[in-house]
Amino acid sequence: MPSDDRKRRFELLALPHLDATYNLARWLAGNAAEAEDLVQETYLRAYRYFDSYEGGDLRVWLLTILRNNFSTWARQNRGGRMTYVGELPQEDLDAPHVPLWSSPGRDPEALLQRSDDAERLNALMERLLPEHRTVLLLREVEELSYQEIATVTGVAIGTVMSRLARARAALRRHWFDAEARERADGV
Amino acid sequence: MGCEQARASLPLLLDRELSLWRRWRLRRHLAACPSCAAELEKQQAMQAAFREQISYHRAPPALAARIVADLPRETVPPTVRPWFRLPAITLGGSGLAGALAGAALVLLIYRAPSDQGSLSVIQAVIDSHIASLMADHLTDVQTSNQHTVKPWLSAHVDVSPPVRDLAAEGFPLIGGRVDYIDGHPAAAVVYRHDKHVINLFAWASPGQANAPPHGEERQGFNVVTWREAGITYFAVSDVEADQLARFAQLVRQGSA
Numbered sequence: 001m002p003s004d005d006r007k008r009r010f011e012l013l014a015l016p017h018l019d020a021t022y023n024l025a026r027w028l029a030g031n032a033a034e035a036e037d038l039v040q041e042t043y044l045r046a047y048r049y050f051d052s053y054e055g056g057d058l059r060v061w062l063l064t065i066l067r068n069n070f071s072t073w074a075r076q077n078r079g080g081r082m083t084y085v086g087e088l089p090q091e092d093l094d095a096p097h098v099p100l101w102s103s104p105g106r107d108p109e110a111l112l113q114r115s116d117d118a119e120r121l122n123a124l125m126e127r128l129l130p131e132h133r134t135v136l137l138l139r140e141v142e143e144l145s146y147q148e149i150a151t152v153t154g155v156a157i158g159t160v161m162s163r164l165a166r167a168r169a170a171l172r173r174h175w176f177d178a179e180a181r182e183r184a185d186g187v
Numbered sequence: 188m189g190c191e192q193a194r195a196s197l198p199l200l201l202d203r204e205l206s207l208w209r210r211w212r213l214r215r216h217l218a219a220c221p222s223c224a225a226e227l228e229k230q231q232a233m234q235a236a237f238r239e240q241i242s243y244h245r246a247p248p249a250l251a252a253r254i255v256a257d258l259p260r261e262t263v264p265p266t267v268r269p270w271f272r273l274p275a276i277t278l279g280g281s282g283l284a285g286a287l288a289g290a291a292l293v294l295l296i297y298r299a300p301s302d303q304g305s306l307s308v309i310q311a312v313i314d315s316h317i318a319s320l321m322a323d324h325l326t327d328v329q330t331s332n333q334h335t336v337k338p339w340l341s342a343h344v345d346v347s348p349p350v351r352d353l354a355a356e357g358f359p360l361i362g363g364r365v366d367y368i369d370g371h372p373a374a375a376v377v378y379r380h381d382k383h384v385i386n387l388f389a390w391a392s393p394g395q396a397n398a399p400p401h402g403e404e405r406q407g408f409n410v411v412t413w414r415e416a417g418i419t420y421f422a423v424s425d426v427e428a429d430q431l432a433r434f435a436q437l438v439r440q441g442s443a
Contacts, residue, residue: 005405007258008425012383015251022246036250042252049269080392139202140238146204160437165198168233176233 010050014043017059022064024137027071028130038073042066062142063152066132074130089165117175132167135160188216192223193223226412246318251317255256255406268429280348296330311368314388316423319364319375325384326377328360337365344374346391346418351379351441358385358434378434381424387438388421400435402428 021042042065046053047055053061111176131153138144138152150162188194193216200213217224243430319325328339331396331420337350340363361377361384368388392414399412409431411422420438424431 004308004407009316009405010258011255015320016252018246018251018254019243022250023244026244032244032247035244036247039246039250039253040257044257047258117227117236121237121240122242131239133243136237137241141241141243145392146202164202168198168230169238171237172233176236 006050007047008042010047013058014046014062017062018043021058021062021110023141024063024134025070027125027133027137028066029073030126034073035183036161038066038069041043045069052128057148060141060148060151061186063138064154067152070130090153119174124171128167128170132163135163136171139164188212188376190216190220190223190291193217193220194226197223197230200227201234201424220225228294248314248318252406253315255317258407274408283285292328309403309405309410311410312388312397312410312421313406314382314390314422315366315368316374316408319366319377319386320384325364325386327364329362330364331360333360336360336438338436340365340374340376344372346374346389348374348376348387348389348418348420349436349438350376353437353441356433358437380424380430380434383426385422385424385434389418390416391421393417400432402432404428413439 018039022039025038025042026032028036029038042062045106046062046065049065125136128136134153135149138149146157146160146168149164150157153160155163196205196209196213200210207212217227218307253321262267279435290293328336330336331352331354333350333352337347340350343348350360350363354360358378358380361379364375364386366373366375366388366402368390371390373388373390376389377385378387395417396415397416398412400411402409402411404410407425407427409422409424409430411420411424411434413420413435420435422431422435422438424434426434
């Protein structure tokens with residue numbers, strides 16, 4: 001029974017990447033229930049198109065599908081609980097007026113009052129634009145190459161690099177340097 | 188290389204995206220420029236701090252089972268169906284040669300749950316099986332030496348399952364692992380069939396009657412369970428049903 005073999009093969013190859021897929025989904029969706037739905041849909045779609053998978057890193061392929069699912073999902077949910085800013089035109093990326101924060105309702109400076117570094121970092125991450133959050137996670141947690149990140153996010157390598165730079169600059173300003181500043185100020 | 192170019196290259200060094208030649212040129216600059224070297228150190232420190240402190244959300248254990256259950260299956264009806272009764276299986280009929288791909292089998296040895304064959308226990312066993320394949324935690328003690336695995340398991344779980352290398356029969360022993368089924372510690376003996384992992388779980392069921400082997404297919408995995416001499420066994424696998432039956436038969440012979 002060829003399709004049963006196909007299913008087993010898919011499970012053995014794809015399930016080991018469940019944590020990686022879920023982690024990104026959880027960071028993008030912002031809550032567990034929707035992250036689970038996103039992941040489930042991703043695996044279902046991956047299984048449907050498994051025949052078109054042409055080798056290479058299956059994790060990258062799964063993350064690519066997830067990212068596409070998320071974009072669709074975010075478009076449908078626009079105006080809801082979460083503000084998805086969407087793809088920024090590349091020429092705007094380095095413009096100073098482009099907001100780094102997806103939820104303008106909360107002042108990032110308020111985060112500085114939190115005492116715990118990890119807690120502050122994770123709260124700050126939630127305020128980053130999804131595309132900035134995504135490149136950071138793909139690079140620092142999944143340790144993908146620029147080329148792989150470009151594949152997953154569907155943008156040019158140059159865009160990957162500028163997003164990464166902007167995301168890191170935000171982290172440095174609002175988390176890393178702020179920490180050092182607080183310690184120096186004895187806050 | 189000047190400072191400006193060096194600064195632009197620092198993230199690429201951090202991200203392992205620099206060619207050998209550019210790396211060498213950057214290193215040469217850094218050796219001579221304390222200010223750029225300090226900047227690199229700062230970026231490295233932030234990268235390390237980020238990796239250490241960012242939350243990693245692991246998939247809930249039930250999600251894998253949910254995904255597997257929801258995958259469409261074209262050839263097999265989604266209902267639970269018993270596929271064999273062990274006593275009816277004759278040994279030696281199915282060649283040992285590695286013609287079979289896709290064999291992952293789990294035999295569980297753990298304590299307590301008396302409801303052998305109940306849906307929740309089977310589900311827990313399958314979940315553990317999937318988790319062992321996913322989590323890169325197949326074995327706690329990795330050796331093909333049965334005289335190592337058995338005492339190790341005896342020291343860690345309060346039941347002593349039979350451990351026998353079945354390499355000659357096509358099921359080489361890989362190692363052992365302590366697992367948890369329904370919150371109870373369990374011993375898992377790990378085998379391999381061709382390129383596929385086999386986990387065998389068992390647990391103590393003191394005072395409970397023997398039960399003959401019973402096989403089922405669920406979620407694309409085959410499960411065989413039986414109870415013998417106060418130990419409940421679960422073999423979970425994606426091997427073909429007749430191979431799993433043969434494996435169970437071999438284990439039973441070994442414990443007899």
